[in-house]
Amino acid sequence: MSSVTQANGEGGRPLRRDAERNRGLILDAARQVFAAQGLDAGFDEIARVAGVGVGTVYRRFPERGDLVEALFEQEIDAVVARAEQAAADPDPWRGLADFLHWGTDAQAADRGLAQVLASAGRGHERVARERDRLRPAVQALVEHAQRAGVLRPDVGELDVGMVVALIGRVGGPERADLRHRFVTLLLDGLVVRRDTPTPLTPVQTSEDDLACVFEQPRPRR
Amino acid sequence: MSSVTQANGEGGRPLRRDAERNRGLILDAARQVFAAQGLDAGFDEIARVAGVGVGTVYRRFPERGDLVEALFEQEIDAVVARAEQAAADPDPWRGLADFLHWGTDAQAADRGLAQVLASAGRGHERVARERDRLRPAVQALVEHAQRAGVLRPDVGELDVGMVVALIGRVGGPERADLRHRFVTLLLDGLVVRRDTPTPLTPVQTSEDDLACVFEQPRPRR
DNA sequence: GTAGAACCGGAAAAGCTGTTCCACTTCGTT
DNA sequence: AACGAAGTGGAACAGCTTTTCCGGTTCTAC
Incomplete structure (x- = not known):
């Protein structure tokens, strides 16, 4: 599960360094959790695995679809x-x-x-x-x-x-x-x-x- | 879906007439709802289809298993x-x-x-x-x-x-x-x-x- | 080094679903 | 017909998941 350090999504300004790092952690965690539990897994579980707060997940990926696509x-x-x-x-x-x-x-x-x-x-x-x-x-x-x-x-x-x-x-x-x-x-x-x-x-x-x-x-x- | 008017379950005294009728309605409804939605269907849905209150369903079949077995x-x-x-x-x-x-x-x-x-x-x-x-x-x-x-x-x-x-x-x-x-x-x-x-x-x-x-x-x- | 914007965590709010409970109704009995 | 037991409905409660929000923190630019 290597960290996906791909830059920010579409048009916005680049993410702050720590935010980018967290984004990677979240993606890794989501990959893992989605694989084990399916796409309906709770955001809180993803946050827990990623080691960040739930709020962070919601800010970076406001809806499930964003995470899935990424x-x-x-x-x-x-x-x-x-x-x-x-x-x-x-x-x-x-x-x-x-x-x-x-x-x-x-x-x-x-x-x-x-x-x-x-x-x-x-x-x-x-x-x-x-x-x-x-x-x-x-x-x-x-x-x-x-x-x-x-x-x-x-x-x-x-x-x-x-x-x-x-x-x-x-x-x-x-x-x-x-x-x-x-x-x-x-x-x-x-x-x-x-x-x-x-x-x-x-x-x-x-x-x-x-x-x-x-x-x-x-x-x- | 014929009403299952089988008498009361195991040992108890016979049900009152209206209760027996409701029991039949609930079983018919449950059959229908379980068939369409699976065993996880909500009791409220069964009650709605049967035309009775949720409480009535819970009284007659305190847990899901009772309904399933019946x-x-x-x-x-x-x-x-x-x-x-x-x-x-x-x-x-x-x-x-x-x-x-x-x-x-x-x-x-x-x-x-x-x-x-x-x-x-x-x-x-x-x-x-x-x-x-x-x-x-x-x-x-x-x-x-x-x-x-x-x-x-x-x-x-x-x-x-x-x-x-x-x-x-x-x-x-x-x-x-x-x-x-x-x-x-x-x-x-x-x-x-x-x-x-x-x-x-x-x-x-x-x-x-x-x-x-x-x-x-x-x-x- | 400092100002300020971006970002963070997690507690609180909002929803949802399943279960209980009791004031009221219906039934059977005398 | 009238009394008590049995039964009813659905509002209230409890537990859980999802989402928001804000005081505090961290980063970047200057």
């Missing part, structure tokens, strides 16, 4: 980059599979990112623009795999996006095993044809807690 | 029944597919049911007992399909449960098209082998709103 523009960019990289994989199927595995884990590790990627625009203009770059990237990935004849032709980039959003919400960051299992299952449904099931990774503890699907406790304090 | 015991029973029925289908694959389609729609139509089925116990004892009957039923369904050689052998009843929970959370009651699409996709991953993809139902409006995955606005008022 943070997730680059995070979404990372997703786009990964999609493009996947689309460029010489093995189209491996590219697709990698993207699904990585994407679901990325969203599970960062609830805020998952929410930003799912919510259609809702205020965050800069984020929306960045996210619009994602669709063509995934589309390229999909078409690449379809031209190679491995991915069924009747699915589109939206299907892939939804699937990633869906499985990305399974379990916490630590249940990658579960997610990978479902991704594998789904890939077996996405492939054009197959003679035998792809081996599934056995899940660690599969007791009766299918509650781990979606249970989203807000870890407070 | 309502969902029979609803879960319906799910168990459907699973058993599916397991008895002469065509095991059709049985499985039917259960997945029906189960996902049932959970989408009733958020409360979805939550009750997912949450491991958490207080609701009678509900937990009922839900414990579900696991063997699904297991039978799974094994039936596996013995017939159509369902891949490396999945269990928990996988099926999780998948139903997962896809049941896609979209609102009206987006059955989306859910069916995903179920079909997933079934193509669950089948032992196939030469060609099962045709997907084209989704109605697949604009950029992949937000419909999971967006759970609490419809207030």
Whole structure:
């Protein structure tokens, strides 16, 4: 979590040195808190983690959207980059599979990112623009795999996006095993044809807690 | 939504006539409100729909769990029944597919049911007992399909449960098209082998709103 | 070094939601 | 019909989260 020491926002005069430092602390804290609790996390929690007063957070980012935009523009960019990289994989199927595995884990590790990627625009203009770059990237990935004849032709980039959003919400960051299992299952449904099931990774503890699907406790304090 | 005029709960003396009537109204209202908003719906909303005061709801059902138990015991029973029925289908694959389609729609139509089925116990004892009957039923369904050689052998009843929970959370009651699409996709991953993809139902409006995955606005008022 | 603007912290105010409580009403009984 | 017990409604209360605000502090410019 390196401090984002990017200068002040849009037009205003430069921030005072201490204010700039605090801004960085707040952004780092928000990244962390949003990742763990989602975009609805309280400002007081962010302030606590940043080690500043609540008032400071409110002055620098009068509304939640400002904070979200400042943070997730680059995070979404990372997703786009990964999609493009996947689309460029010489093995189209491996590219697709990698993207699904990585994407679901990325969203599970960062609830805020998952929410930003799912919510259609809702205020965050800069984020929306960045996210619009994602669709063509995934589309390229999909078409690449379809031209190679491995991915069924009747699915589109939206299907892939939804699937990633869906499985990305399974379990916490630590249940990658579960997610990978479902991704594998789904890939077996996405492939054009197959003679035998792809081996599934056995899940660690599969007791009766299918509650781990979606249970989203807000870890407070 | 027929009024549940079942007599008073466990041991107490019979309720007064008007109280019994109100109890029915509250249960009907709660069923409706829990279905639309989930188990976290406010008691005031239930009271409003029932046309009684909040105090009345609190008197009859001092805590949320009482209301939940009174309502969902029979609803879960319906799910168990459907699973058993599916397991008895002469065509095991059709049985499985039917259960997945029906189960996902049932959970989408009733958020409360979805939550009750997912949450491991958490207080609701009678509900937990009922839900414990579900696991063997699904297991039978799974094994039936596996013995017939159509369902891949490396999945269990928990996988099926999780998948139903997962896809049941896609979209609102009206987006059955989306859910069916995903179920079909997933079934193509669950089948032992196939030469060609099962045709997907084209989704109605697949604009950029992949937000419909999971967006759970609490419809207030 | 000093003046003054920018900035800070956190206590207080404002909202929200869930729960209790009691003056009043309704019902069943005699 | 009239009495007491049971039941009711909704205002008041309590706990929690979000937002504002201001006395005091820190930085920069001169």
